[in-house]
Amino acid sequence: PQDSTLPGREAFRDDSSAPENSIAVLPFRDLSPGRDQEYLGEGMSEEIINNLVKIEGLKVTARTSSFAVARRELDIREIGKMLGVAHILEGSVRKDNTRIRITAQLVNAMDGFHEFSESFTREIQDIFMIQEELSIRIVQMLKDKFDIGPDKDRLSTYRTDNLDAYDLYLKGQYELNQGTHQSVQKAIQIFGELIRMAPDYALAHAALSRCYLVQGVFEMEDKDVAYARMEAAVNRAMELDPELAEIQAAKNLSEFWKSGWNLGKYYQIITRAMAANPGSAELRMFYAMYHLISGRTDEALMEIQLAYRLDPLSMPIRLRLVRTLYCRGEFEKALEYCNAILEDNPGFIPARGSKAWILALSGDYRQALDEFQGLPERTMVEDYKYSGLAYVHTRTGKPAMAYQYIEKIRERTGKGELKTPDYHFAVIYKAMNKEEDMFRHLEAGIKNRDFNLLFLKSDPLFKEYHSDPRFIRLVKHMFSGGQEGKFIVLQTDTHEQFELNLSHLYYIAAEDNYSRIFLLEDKTLREKLLRITLKGIQQQIEDPDIVRCHRSYMINLAMPFEIKGDASGYFLTSKDFKGKIPISRSRGKQVTASLRERQV
Known part of the structure; x- marks a missing residue:
């Protein structure tokens, strides 16, 4: 795969990486007499972050990174370099009986000078008003500097009057x-x-x-x-x-x-939420996962890079970055980022499990064996430990040793400690070259909604089977939801994004550097002209039902076409449109056979 261009950890410490319209909100320090209001200070900061990320054009460091770096007791300028921001909001809360005092300062992260300071002393029941007032005050100041505007309705923080x-x-x-x-x-x-x-x-x-x-x-x-x-x-x-x-x-x-992995719904959730919160690192991570689930590792990498830049200290985002690199086969870089996680948190078990699998697929079986053996039992990675050990022993010519780990997984399943073991069995049988058993467990795992199989289309362990008809049939109906479950986003030559429901797609016709897409929606044929070649679309659609039948046409095999003509020349018609779609001679046999198979 093409090498990824990812910033190293030091990239976030360079002043040039901090755009002027960027800010981090640190957790407000608890100065209450009992030092028992930490959650209130964090809640105040989190509400302000939630408001600021809604402002288009403003880069806001995610909660996880800003909160994590605050615990390191660094100088403001060091924090700014680490998070790649130009401004930092810090503050304190002090609750005393029925009154609360909140102080907030906006600091220039480049030179450490204060840009403004505000203090509020109110009755505790006014805390919602304080949050909203402070958020609007900060955004208004930023608007004056960077020409970005607050929408007061969108900044409302009221959740309850209690x-x-x-x-x-x-x-x-x-x-x-x-x-x-x-x-x-x-x-x-x-x-x-x-x-x-x-x-x-x-x-x-x-x-x-x-x-x-x-x-x-x-x-x-x-x-x-x-x-x-x-x-x-x-x-x-x-x-x-x-x-x-x-x-x-x-x-x-x-x-x-x-309801069984409705991927279309997942797409709708994420895109709708991202439109409302364009600066959310967490949503970027979920969008990256959507692409990884769909088997589009290039798009997944692009989105997880954006999430990482927004929140470079988030453990879930860093782990997802490692997973994405692993799925792309970039094992050396995945190992580098995995080791960086373990430097910061040596006991982070998911990262230790990821490291073991990276080493295994890199062919470093000796070190992988050490890593798998070191994984603790009675944890979330126990079954990955067993399947990993079985995989490595099989790959190193000791298949007999693998069976003891199969029995361990069966034992945990029998005790009810593991509800969905099929992924682990499939991995082991894959290593043993027992394809029939492997496919049987993959099919059972999908049926049982084994979480590990969500990423089957990107999993490098099964990459060699992507063109296998058995694998294609397996993943074809993997995600439920009928027509709602087959969304992709086409990237056009003009950088337009077009959301395409493949189950509505009828056919696509080439028109020079454009493509005209025909969709059947509510029994009506609609069309959309996009600035992208047919080849460009074909490169973005990975669905066995969408095929090229002619140099100028792509069709959806699931649609009710009628095959006309003979071996000297076939074409397609339908009651849903006038005219006919030609089939090239080189593709005639394969396309007509596929259509007839679908129509049986």
Whole structure:
């Protein structure tokens, strides 16, 4: 694959990398007498970040990086270099009985001089007003400097009028963001208490659904149980406030997991949310995952690079960058970034598991064996350890040793500790060249919605099978949702992005440097002219149903074409359009056979 041009970690320490319209918001320090309001300071900062990322043209460092770097007790100028921003907002909160004092300073990260300072001393019940006022004040100042404008309606931070409820909401979000089994369970308890206090607080139900989603995806709880609870929480949130963007996203994510990987819905979620929050590193990461799931590793790399630049210290983003490089076969660079993660957090188990697999696919079996053996048991990576050890032993000519790890996986499955073992079995049988067993487990894993198989189209372990008809049939109906599940985004020569539902696509006709796309929507044939050649479209569509039948035409084999002509020359007609589509002689046999197979 083409080599990626990724910035090294030092790139984020160069003054030239800090555009003027960029800012990081550090967590507000807790100066309360009891030092027990840390969550309030973090909540204040997070609300301001949430408001600032909605401003188009403003680069805002994500919460994870700005909060992580703040704990290092560095000079403001060092923080600015590390995060690649020109301005830093810092502040403090001090709660004393019923009053709260909030101080905020905007500092120039290049020279350390203050650009403005504001202080608010109010009754605690006015905290929502303070957040909104401070956000608008900051953005107004930035507008004056950089000609970017705040939209007061979009900056509104009001969520609930119940201060105690808001207090619990911040505590719950704080725990959920920690990402451990224990913290997720604690977040569930907090949101449960919050809902008992304020049963009509819609965001609390949406946050609770996210907790259950995490539990289900990572099998912290029985998936069916977790997803049922997730769906109930989302439905209640929709009843209370269906227009709220966070709740719409929660609803669609719930549908994606509950209804069986509806990739079209996933695309709609992410693009809609990104339009409302263009500076969100997390959404960029989710968009990169969408491309990786779809098998488009170039687009995935581009999006994860953007997320990484916005949030260079986020562990999930850094890990996803490693995964993307791994999927592209750029093992040396993936290992470099993986080692950087482990330098900062040597005990980060997912990164240790990733490193082991990178080494294995690089052919460094000796070191890979050491890494797999060092992975702890009774953790999220236990099964990757077993399948990895079986893979390495098989590759090094010791297949008999692999069977003990197959038995370990079976034992965990029998005890109910592992609900979806098929990916791991498929990896092992692939190493053993037992293709029939491999495909059997891949098929079972897709049927059981094994999370590991979401990225099957990009997984380098199975890359050699991408042109295998068995693999093509397997992934063809991998994502549910019928017509909603086959979205791609075409990039035109004019840099326009066109969202194309492949299930609506009828055919494409070339017109010089343009292509005319014909779509069947609501039983009506519609057309769209794009500045892109037919070859350019063909390079972007990877779907076995969309084929070139002539130098000037591409067709969707799933559409009801009628085959006319004979061996001396075939063409296609349909009741849905007038005219006919020619089939070139070189493609005639293959295209007509494929159409007849579909029409049986």
